[in-house]
Amino acid sequence: MKKERIDKKFGMVIDLDACTGCGSCMVACMAENNVPFKKDETNKLDSITWMRVYKLTNKKPFPETEICYLPRPCMHCEGQHSGHSPCVSVCPATATDYDMDTGIVSQIYTRCFGCRYCMAACPYHARYFNWWDPVWPDGMEKSLSPNVSPRMRGIVEKCSFCFHRYQLALDKAYVKGRRELKEHEYQTSCTQACPSGAITFGDLNNPDHQVHRLVKPDNRHHGRPTAKNAFRLLERLGTNPKVYYLSSKEWVRRAGDNYLDNEETGKPLNLMKELQPEPH
Amino acid sequence: MFWFSFEWVWDMGHIVFMGGLWYALGILGIGMSYVIIKSVKETFYEDSTGHGDNH
Amino acid sequence: MDSALIPKGVKRCSLPVFIAGLTPVVLVLLWGVYAMLLCWLKGLNQTNMNDSYGFALWIWADLAVIAIGGGAFFSGLLKYIFGKDELKNIINYAVLIGFICYSSALLILAIDVGQPLRSWFIFWHANVHSMLTEVAFCLSCYFAVLTIEYIPLILENRKLDEIPLIHNISHNMHGIMAVFAATGAFLSCFHQGSLGGVAGVLYGRPYVFREHILVWPWTFFLFTWSAAAFGPCFTILITKITEGITGKKLVKDNVISLLAKISGWMIFTYIIAKIIDTFYWATVTAPELGFVWSDFFTGDRSSVLFHGYWLLFAEIVLCGIIPGLILISKKHRENKTLLLTAVTLGTIGVCLNRWTMVMQPMAMPVMTFDSWNLYIPSWQEVATTILPVAYGIILIAISFRYLPIFPQEVELNPIKE
């Protein structure tokens, strides 16, 4: 019933064993995408961080305590059928869209009128509202990139997988007479900056790409990872995200989703049901 | 909303949904137009005592 | 002073008393308007909403006023479609209340969106898969219907009615009102439902996500049902309050009783459906998503206070089953105190339901490493939420003074010379 898509499906794999929580990805993202900043950013509930690094702990007492950092960009969910992302499906004004060619969830700033329904829909808190006018200190607007337009007050913004970089890379390739990009030609700003090399980015549908090799997504089952230690956040909600995580620690993988006490990590009952072979 | 905006697709969703909207707007528009035209006609072009007053 | 404008055969207080009485309400209104302007000019940083609480007090207020405004469509449906003719004696007031509720909802929405100047994009660039689009379409169309239903009332003002054209217009509008009312009932069913759908389709939010029937989640039907059930409660409540303030009987008991009876049965059946829904959600939907029921109600210290089990009890038992049982019993609904208790509880109940459907999913973490959030609205949010109340009081007061809202008033309150 489901037809194999041959389109590109850009995705990200983040190795949580390698991630050190240094935060380079956050700033790389802010610098690349003209993300504004305020004088007080300690209220993390109104602090725009397209890429946010969460700190997870195993909740055990000293000295068994463990920490794991988890960078959270936009998951660019595909949903259960193409483009039925939690956010895209609810946006009343088509201001956020699922690009069938790349799998990237876009945000059209000039069309968004700030109803915030998409934010209510997103369980990852990947969407941010511009509660304030973006203000740069005098002179600092010189550091703004022309490739991403600064957002006005009153609208929602989020990670775009640096879509402008994809366009720039495509332009360059076209000039050289190529229609296809090489893996390294389109990389997000966070991937490029990560000092630990914890982030890998590429086309999940391309078996030659590192991201595909790392998680071996099963496209017949909404891209579920089949590689060992690979998992996605809130897999069982059916959001079908394109950001995958790797961790050798069981508690970290378990923290990636909600489980009933009797369920085994990585094997929630409802998804196991779905994986049963179809009768016909 | 209109077939010329780019997100428009001729699928069931759009036809049913937009059909519903235009249908409702149509009823309201036609209904009100009918009332106004009728009233203007009755007031200015007919004998205003011609209709039965119910209050 | 304004006696020429006052309907024939009724007695109203003097204009200075009327103005004096309204002054405090006007002051509250101005406070709300000031807050509204702040939100428009300075942006939504005036609120205490945040990226977790993107939907908050205003969206609740929207859902709540539309639910309690449901009396208009439901009594319209009963009168025009099901032929409950007695209801003509209360339908004007139901329409007025509906009009106030819906215009308030639109106003709140206009404050709530980040870019009100672009809000028409919801029509222009409509995404037909979004429940909010459905809400916007039905809401604005139904508001147009309510306006059409309210206009003849205005036109029936003694002075306006003297103008032949206006007289004819109002007369002709009455003539085809059934068509409008039917359209309105159809629209209202859908948007009440789609408001429920707004929450129910959020498959990333296990607290509100519900299984679907066709394209609609359960909440779609529950919302329509509950609006029809509790809307009349609010209509009765406001009527009783109006009677209390004016010191006059305005609607005959049989009319109220009929509406109360219908409301009672609607509540009773609704609450059964709601209990089944809650049970299914708790035992099937939530576990499939990895949650046990208690996850939804037991957060940290402060969240339990705001989002604990007590909400569920209050909504279903205290403000659902109890008013339902009172209203379906003839004996009890004809007891004035019990009737008032029931309609008050019912009104609170539906507001509580909307509260949990808006606030709880925002407060509750979905990612395991996220935490519960607590939100306290800013004064600007509170003021702009009270603004419609003040506006409603003013509009009711003016309408009551100058328009023949209650057809039975003259009969029930003969003026002794």
Added chain:
Amino acid sequence: MKLDRRSFLSLGVGASAGITLSPIPWKLMDDLSIWSQNWPWTPVPPDGKATYENSACTLCPGGCGITVRKIDDRIVKIEGMTGHPVNNGRICMLGLSGPQLLYGPTRVKSPMKKVGEKFKKISWEEAISEIVSKLDKLRSGGKPEALACITGTDKGTVPELLKRFLTAFGSPNYLRTASVNDSYEIIMEQMQGVRTIPGFDFENADFILSFGSGIIDGWGSPVRMLTVNSLWKEKGVKVVQIEPRLSNSAAKADKWIPIVPGTEADLALGLACVIIKKSLYDKDFVNRNAVGFENLKRFVMNKYTSDQVEKITGIDKSVIEKMAVSFAKASSPIAICGKGQGRTPGSINEFAAVHALNALVGNIDKKGGVFATLPPDYIRWPEVIMDGVAQKGLNTNRIDGVGSKNNPAGYLLNRLPKKINSSGKSPVEVLFVSGANPCYSMADTHAVNEAFDKIPFIVSFSSYMDETAKKAHLILPNHTYLERYEDVPVSANIPEQIVGLTRPVVKPQYDTMNTGDVIIRIAKSMGDSVKDSFPWSGYESCLKQTLGGSLNKLARKGFLIAGNPRSASGKFRFTPAVINSDARIEPEGDANAFPLILIPKDSMRLTSGFIGSPPFLVKTVSDTVLKGNDVCIEINPETAKKNNLSDGDYTVLSTPKGSARVKVNIFDGIMPGIIAIPRGLGHTAYDDYLAGKGINYNSLVGPVEDPVTGLDVAWGIRAKLS
């Protein structure tokens, strides 16, 4: 009357209908939304030609190469330089925030002179003649030693120019801010006979034993360490982190071993004891390349058996033995120390004990081991010309006491505040401060500021209005690293000798001047022999002559691996005088009055040195570190319970040096009895994005001198919560 009303109404209805049906409202609606999409107060960055230029980052000693993305003449992004030996395309958040420093509000935009309490803009000519007249007075008064200079680094042409200026002028009082490298230099000299910073070949090591070094929290060259950390994960290299707190480095290590702080040296000696007892040491190395092994053996066997060390460090005996065995059995194990980012020097015992471990396993001067890497040696200038005044001045005692009592330390800036505060009149009359912010970064901020207040004339060369610049009487702002040429010798524990070059990627944004140029201009304006030591026309010509042929290569590639990368050292000495367990460094304060211990915590998300955290960095700081303007302290639930505190409570943290209101963050990953506070907050200078946020750790801690080196080696202080 009736007619009037009718026509009036008709007119009204007609007009409304007309307007509604006309295009006006629709056009207006459209225009308003277009306006809302183009609000004039939301900036629109102008487009232009995109270019990339390679340069070097100087924001920390890490020595990364950067590629700067420009649109016309604006810097819009800084990325890591692909192919650079230190960071190969990768970059940390501070490096990424460079444009915020360049264009930010903290820049000093022209030379400034303090008039009363305020700064007044002056011209470069006025500024230089002002300094020259002050300096002339010192020389003519016969006390050139009253000029002192503080720099952030003593490597590279600009610090060398300053040093040269002081020498020609006649002052021995050239000082440098301290860091972990001071301790390492001394240890390398005493144990390996080479005064240099060790280069660790982490890339090829297979076991890492870190005594509290923030491997991934900014220690050494931060980006290299982060890269190496991933390499270790890939290769299965074991990392053991020993510290009282679950830092990121501890969290990412294979094993975290909490230790009673201050007992690291004891643990290292205990490990040595196990290794020697079990005969796991490298006999070949010990016999052929080392001396003093027997002394060490006797010393540790006597006092540092596992049982004894367990009692001191609080680490289980079996853990100690297992750790020692794993370390010794690895083929290229490296032990490192220097707590956190290595902002402060450490106890010389600890460094000696830890470094002895490297030698015990024979991992010296070989692949995957420790190299005595000499700093690149390319600065060969003609002899300084000194007149009589200079000769006399140079013969005076150094203000920090270095050189007098056989003191191994290079610089003891930590002694300056006390020296000044204890004298009636400040012995320093003119102070140059370049690339350093001592008023913020030195322990006991209060005493430091008091001392600086006593100095009659302070000249700051800072590009930014930092705490020290604010105290200065004259600010001669340097170009930022994105606006100037400067050589960047890298000395961050990297085995290779690497030199980078910053270049003017953009033209100077303000009326600033390269500090090298300023020094040369001052020298040339001095009326006497001083100017003869500066034969260059300006800084760029000085740099050209210094680098000679390598300049072209440097300019082309952005970096240079200079000459023979690894210099062999002499015989390893196991028993330098510095191993002496009685000299354990205790934290200041009375244990009864202050039952807890306060330690700093370093993070990649805050800077604590010369450069203040730019807005992007502060933005990423967690709300469990900073909330509003309140700093959060980390304590164990047990500590919280004892002090009757819950998470999020406010309390007062007091130490013998000061007290502050803090917010409580309960964290399981910290030893009971320990309080951790972030370093890098509590600035009083810089912009609104940084100033006034949190508490400066240095204001709560006082210096504790190492009895051998005299360096400030305080790793914490006693504290209490109330």
